[in-house]
Amino acid sequence: MKKRGVGIGLSFYGTGYGNGFPDVSNAEVQLMEDGKVAIFVGATEVGQGAKTALIQIGAETLQLDYKNIIFINEDTDMMPDSGTAAATRQTYNTGNAIKIACENFNEEIKKAAQKALGLNSTAGLIVKDGVVYLAMFPDKRISYKELSKIYKDDIIKAKGTFTAQTVKMDDETGQGAPYWPYTFNACMVLVEVDTNTGRVELLKSIFAQDVGRAVNPRLVEGQMDGGFAMGLGYTLFEDLNLDKGKMRNNRFSKYLIPTSMDMIDIENIIIEDPESTAPYGAKGIGEPTTIPVGPAILNAIYDATGVRVTHLPVTPENLMKAIRESEKSEAI
Amino acid sequence: MFIQLVINGINYKVDIDPNMRLIDLLRDKLGLVGTKEGCGEGECGACTVIMDGESVNSCMVMAFQADGSNITTIEGLEENGELHPIQKAYMEEGSVQCGFCIPGMIMSTKALLDKHPNPNREEIREGISGNLCRCTGYNKAINAAERAIEILKEGAKNEA
Amino acid sequence: MKLNTVGKNIIRVDSYSKVTGKALYPQDIYLENMLYAKTLRSESPHAYIEVDTTEAEKVDGVVKIFTHKDVPYNHHGVVLHDHNVFCDKKVRSIGDPIAFIVGESEEACIRSMKAIKVNYAEIPGVFDPVEAMKEDSPKVHDDKSNIIYHYKLRKGNVEEAFKNCAVIVENTYSTHMQEHAFLQPEAGLSYVDEDGTIVVVVATQYPHYDREIIARALNLKDEQVRIINTNIGGAFGAREDITMQIHLALASKTLNRPVKVIYNREESFLAHSKRHPMIMKYKTGADKDGYLMAMEAEIIGDSGAYCSWAINVLRKAGVHSTGPYVIPNVKVDSYAVYTNNPFTGAMRGFGATQVPNAAEQQMDILAEKLGISPIEIRRRNIFRVGSKTATGQVLLEGVPLDRCLETIAEKYEEFLELKEFGNLKAEEESI
């Protein structure tokens, strides 16, 4: 018999290392010889889109076309330490470090322009599209390219460091402010359960994700789809089948992650609420997108079958076991 | 032993070891490293190439079996420096994340569209169902296939 | 604020190289005069070992077999240094590295690896974290307690609060171990630069950490090690801990030649961490109007044979155990425990992924008992701007959970209709 159910799941997620640990990101910005601007950070692109999102934050702060930014994040000899690409921290933490470094760079380049243009102050100087000019007299202007030629031996550069604020929790009471910022989401699913085979089929889902501000909405949607698929696999398919410390399912023919046919189109809704301490309000969302999926599916399975599954994964056999047990107890 | 085959339009005569798989030939011998190995058992599809018109896992083909075949790998899709419409669509639709599955995914999409130029979303899902991806949840790859179909149609119209 | 670039769907800057197959991952790089390597791993979950490489060294094409004897500081780990670079006396889980065989070809390394004799003197293992917490359980790390960490959260008075609850729900939930299953299996290369710098080319989440840990293991200064991070084929937390980085650096430093290693999928499963399985005992109470009054939880996380991030993960699980709800009285104890299972560590959600499977089901059970909808009970309890979390943190801003909830709530009726429609149809068709 096929039975349908609706379930929801909410979650919150504290980003960053947390618990008062020095969560430091560094960034360096430098004018290159061709007038382009290089950003050096130790923020790893693992596929989440850090490189693109961080370039966008840099471009925004530098008021520069993103194509004129050179982004170096691959070599420890060239880049400062920006912490790990984990804890959903790169957009917020390294994004802030880049923003600060770029703001500092804007001041440095204004100073350089002041000298080159023979002005008596940097006041009123504007940086825009690779040019520094005086707002009240726009003829006073100099391009980054020209500046790079003048300052060849005295490279224009700046640094930025950001340390996230968290408070270590008390050892006995756990009281403290362990993470900041928090990211929130809500997910709802409609599933269909076959009460003979225990197969759970996903039919429909809507997923609302707080992002602070979406630096690149399409990348955010990609994270939401991917997070959903991982949550789906975690809940319904993936089982290492551990036996006395040995993983029986240790390859892809046995450890089943969702295929394209197991996924469905998700209605992804991005909720924006810019966070004042974040770069342009943007918070990280990498990890949170996977969290509410399982709970929503579990609640939907209950709604469909009246059976509470308290042990993951809900493989067909595990679900059937739970269904049989609940039928037995009902019979008594 | 020597085998002869065409890869991305180029004739090759290569000396192979009998134990070599097609993926080993492509990567280790010919430097075509865009074809990836993700599982070695035909499950993940990262090593997908098109062999005589059909998508195959190059980890599931022995190199000697490819003698006389015509093979297209991801490196063979660009023409005169112009990206293939599927490649363009993957970029535009944001279908790429870590990228490791992408060459295989694109080759499967190409094999699908070569045979069936107008699949619906479900048929696209089936067409890439032999390509595992852990990052994207597949949906943007399906969007890209749909976008590629549009680009290909526009191209055909312009030619006509 | 008018923004020019932020908020725009610009095309990913790395996508051109990735759609053309030009993006290089470590396995795609071939260097001249390059050696290959294989890692011999433990087949036992808990045993004393004796390793004899005499025969293996004689295998044609083998250049050197590295073991613990070759490592100046044979320890590493992201929090505690409880991993061995190569196990010396004891293995603690299946997959622990024992030796690194370097040779002229991969085949030579495999032949040699098979010729290494490892004598395993089995020790009773412990595979259940609850068992492992008992005093008389086998100890994974010498005589140290298996309990690595205990996080305590105390707010208000749960005993008193439960007395005043209209409904109380008690359940024990458990979650399993999850594999990251990124598509690119681990691979890496190393070589020595003209100036003597040891260069390790890998795909890692945190290159500066790798540099530091390699330098420490090999007794070098940080500046003597350089990490080049290639394209990375997914991580999800599994590229936080060290896998082959020290092995490669050691081999190139010793042999002064490039060395490459590629894990196959099975080895990848063995080499990196997993998501912590957790046992979560929950007691949650609400008043008759559906407002949460108290929650008590005990969370036990299986760290496997090594700590990795267990302390931080179980801390995070504890902090997030309430779900995004205001609860005035909270008591949480979370524990990280050693067992002889594969080690667990960072994975997407980092402890905050497991607990909602319990907390969110508790919410629905409470709602059902109170006769209100799952949406409604959440509406009454969610964090909003100004709410205080169980740790006493004031959520000053950026709490649009109400908007997230209302966004899905708008579709709740539609989902229910589709459910009813499907159920009616199934009943009609039922045979």
Next chain:
Amino acid sequence: MTLDQVFKGNSISEVLELLNQYKEDAKIIAGGTDIIIGLRNGKITPKVLIDISKIDELRQIQVEENKIIIGSATTYTQIVENELFDTNLYGFKKACRLVGSPQIRNKGTIGGNIANASPAADSIPPLIALGAELNISSLRGNRKLLLEDYFNEKEDNRLRADELLMSIEFEIPKKNQVLGFSKLGLRKALAISRVTLSSLIGIDDDVNIENIRVASGSIGKYPMREREVEEALIGKRFNSEILKIAASSLQSSMDKRLVGRSTYPYKRRAVVTLFEEVYKDNLSYFNEVTL
């Protein structure tokens, strides 16, 4: 891997010669989807590999009088794309379409699944239900074997070292017969089947079951005929009433066969859904076709 020599077979006679020469040292490769895994993990260690995937006679689907003959190196994709399997043989097409993934179906062959005796081979139960026979050749001669006899405990029936599986043949079902198939996998693609069921059912003018063959996969040691189910259903009116009978008679067979196995309670119940699916497919065929 242990290979010294590999041959690309150009003709059947050449392959038979090679098999005769190398015997146990040789292995046939067609699609390679099973054998390469075996070579890589050391489960099989042949010295010689003979490829038959390019021999045209072995990769064609022919109709001869009332029979369909499928060459052993025919791929699943060839079957899925062949119109012969669109109507009352749809169950066979469905089984082939549910194999692995497009890449696997493009390489994997119908003969490979049989020769490797994979217990979870999806295409076997429908062929057993069709009463398919195997044509096997060697330099010593030819033999015919019922597919359902291939998968039993008699090792004699299995392919010998010098033998080549040439083709699989079966009678084309009549218009009043339909082949049904259903599969329970753990996911929707790349799924190894937990249980499969297939049936060939023929009905008479009064809509009574005139003839029937039922076969299962993964509810025994090997794919097999389910005679108890056949006996229970023959002569019965083809309507939803038969589902209960089918399920309970199969369950009673399973009770004898599987009891004590950890998967038994699960599979015992799952077959109910599988029978429903087969029944629905069959019903829609009978509804569409005017007999």
